[in-house]
Amino acid sequence: MTHDRDSIDLAGIGIGPFNLSLAALADGLPDLTTRFFERKRAFSWHPGLAFDDSTMQTSYLKDLVTPVQPTNRWGFLNFLVEHGRFYDFMAARFDTVSRREFTEYLAWVAGSLPSCRFATAIRDVDYDGQAFRLRTDRGETVTARAIAVGTGPVPHVPEGAPLGPAxxxxxxxxxxxxxxxxxxxxxxxxxxxxxxxxxxxxxxxxxxxxxxxxxxxxxxxxLQEGGLIDQIYTPAYGKAHQRLPAEVQSRLVEDQKLSSDxxxxxxxxxxxxxxxxxxxxxxxxxxxxxxxxxxxxxxxxxxxxxxxxxxxxxxxxxxxxxxxxxATGFRTVLPDCLEPLRDRLETEKGGALQLGAAYRVVWDGPDDAAIYGLNHGRRSYGIGDPQLSLTAWRSATILEDVTGQRLFPALHGPQGGLVDWTRSASGREMRISA
Ligand SMILES: Cc1cc2nc3c(=O)[nH]c(=O)nc-3n(C[C@H](O)[C@H](O)[C@H](O)COP(=O)(O)OP(=O)(O)OC[C@H]3O[C@@H](n4cnc5c(N)ncnc54)[C@H](O)[C@@H]3O)c2cc1C
Missing domain, CATH: 3.50.50.60 (FAD/NAD(P)-binding domain)
Incomplete structure (x- = not known):
């Protein structure tokens, strides 16, 4: 892809589960150079809420890669196999995996991928007309053709709250x-x-x-759960949702809140x-x-x-x-490191980046300079965007877009789903297929 020896194709900012999925699916792609940066010294996943007995709200099969590439070595099942735990895990017949074990899995992927770099915060990002220039807190500058913003949401704090030990x-x-x-x-x-x-x-x-x-x-x-409800966490729903007018999208996300919150x-x-x-x-x-x-x-x-x-x-x-x-939730905002580009980026009310096709942020830069927004598409891509269900799908979509290649057959196979969203999305009946 890129011909400048010092420049990479895709730079990821933040290594939470979402950019980690992108890194895992990009691993081994011959034509793509990637590097992902995380300010923390090592991978952790919401450590302040990592209770011993808390469990995942999503299946362990909705891991970083499996939904689009079950043969990829960075799946949860391979984590169990490589750690000699597969049979013992299966014998436990867990209804759902513990967050502690899923975090161990994520940390194993993050610690194994050569593209993941920790203890490196991205201070600011600018575009010089040719490429993005990312400055790190170590004083380095990284040049990239495209960037993936995976900095996660920030805690929502009620106005005027007297923050401190109390x-x-x-x-x-x-x-x-x-x-x-x-x-x-x-x-x-x-x-x-x-x-x-x-x-x-x-x-x-x-x-x-x-x-x-x-x-x-x-x-x-x-929580509203079950097969019929989970249909809104499928690629088929995501596609139908993207075609709706913005105000309808917002209303639907509000209606569907209890399926995630x-x-x-x-x-x-x-x-x-x-x-x-x-x-x-x-x-x-x-x-x-x-x-x-x-x-x-x-x-x-x-x-x-x-x-x-x-x-x-x-x-x-x-x-x-x-x-x-x-326990007042989180907000999606424009990350500080994108401040130099602020005037060129489209944002939504509340501060999330506005997304177009293939999770590209809408901005006034050239088409070959893509900014991908991860966890910014709750309104535009649907209620599944801030959680893991469609994470691998999003990563595969981004990787096909940034390489211009068809890399993941799963994206192009049948994804009908049981609900006919095209008809319900157009405001007429909603029908369960026979
Ligand atoms: C307690 C809890 C439990 C959850 N459980 C589930 C679940 O079971 N199933 C599910 O589907 N979803 C769950 N979610 C929702 C969602 O999966 C998580 O919030 C997930 O962590 C979002 O991933 P992310 O990559 O967008 O962001 P984050 O996990 O927040 O990661 C972003 C990372 O970017 C780093 N960063 C930020 N700025 C910079 C910078 N300038 N330079 C370098 N690094 C930077 C941060 O340090 C951070 O590590 C849960 C959420 C919470 C809060």
């Missing part, structure tokens, strides 16, 4: 190890992360004196039983479940935090906590 985002939970014994703790956010933090807090030998779980949703809601039934059951036990058998009267409450304001008051809550009819309530944990 108030922090859930993504830091295990790293901060807050002192909670005998204290007043509030967890804000009724999704899976909030539930997992609640489980951890309630499982402590000496737990909080008071524990409030606050959620804006009118009730705690379970609800509580997994096993977590919800375990949490409910623990709350029951604490309340009735341990006579703990300090546990308050507060769905339907919006946090209007968080105010630091001498080491503690005052929370002003509002319910559905507008009534206000005030509570105090010594520790507030924000």
């Amino acid at each position: 108030c922090f985002h859930g993504v830091e939970y295990l790293e901060r190890m807050p002192q909670i014994a005998g204290r007043r703790v509030a967890v804000i956010g009724g999704g899976q992360t909030g539930a997992e933090i609640m489980l951890d807090l309630l499982g402590k030998v000496v737990g909080p004196a008071a524990l409030s779980w606050i959620s804006r949703r009118s009730a705690f809601s379970a 609800g509580l997994t039934p096993s977590t919800a059951d375990a949490l409910y039983r623990l709350i029951y036990q604490r309340r009735y058998l341990d006579c703990h009267n300090g546990i308050a479940l507060r769905p339907g409450q919006t946090v209007k304001e968080l105010r630091g008051t001498g080491g503690a935090v005052q929370l002003i809550l509002q319910d559905a009819i507008g009534a206000l309530d005030v509570i105090h906590a010594d520790v507030v944990i924000l």
Whole structure:
């Protein structure tokens, strides 16, 4: 591809699961030079939420490569084989794999691929008319024909939250190890992360004196799952979704939220039983479940935090906590390193990069200078974009686009799916094929 000896074809910024999938599928492609950069010293996957017993929300077969290239050596099953674990893993009959083991798998791929470079942050990226120039925090400049932006989302923090030891985002939970014994703790956010933090807090030998779980949703809601629901996590749906007008896409993603943001039934059951036990058998009267409450304001008051809550009819309530944990989700924003290109890039309301065909960011540069946006397509590519289901598919699509070659037969075979999305996408009936 590239003829300049110092220049590469594709540079990846960030090594989370998404760019790692791109690196794994690119490994061994004879005509493509790639390099992926990660600021952390070694691979980790949300270490602040890596509870011992948390499990994957997606199948281990939806790994970095298998959905498009099951013969690729960087699949989860090969990880088990190479680590001598295959038979023992199968005999365990796990319904779903633990996040700890899946992280081990990801770290094994990241540590094995020669294209992955750690302890190297990309400071800024510019385009010089010929190629992208990526400057690292080690003072080097890397030149690339195309870039893949896989820097991940950032924690969403409610405006005015008094961040510090008494108030922090859930993504830091295990790293901060807050002192909670005998204290007043509030967890804000009724999704899976909030539930997992609640489980951890309630499982402590000496737990909080008071524990409030606050959620804006009118009730705690379970994840919608099953074959029919998972049809929206297929390439067939993704294609139909891309053809819809932007406002319809936004509405559908909102409608489909509980297929990705609800509580997994096993977590919800375990949490409910623990709350029951604490309340009735341990006579703990300090546990308050507060769905339907919006946090209007968080105010630091001498080491503690005052929370002003509002319910559905507008009534206000005030509570105090010594520790507030924000399980308030993540936001997709323009990464700082793209600041030099900001005026040339199209972004969406909220800051995500606007994507066109083949996950290319819409910008005013030439067609042969592609910027690929990973995890920026929730609105445009569908609700599956921020999770693993279609990750390998996206990587294969990008690799075909950047090389201009047909590399992955799976992308060009039949992908009918059971739901006829073309008809439902055009606003008429939705039909299950016979
Ligand atoms: C707790 C948790 C559990 C999840 N579980 C599942 C699940 O079971 N199944 C599923 O499908 N999805 C799951 N998800 C959703 C999704 O798969 C993850 O959020 C995933 O990590 C997204 O991958 P990513 O590569 O986009 O970003 P990230 O994993 O956030 O990785 C981005 C990386 O880029 C690096 N970086 C950022 N800026 C720079 C820079 N300038 N230079 C160099 N490096 C940089 C960061 O250090 C980071 O390592 C989960 C999410 C969370 C929070």
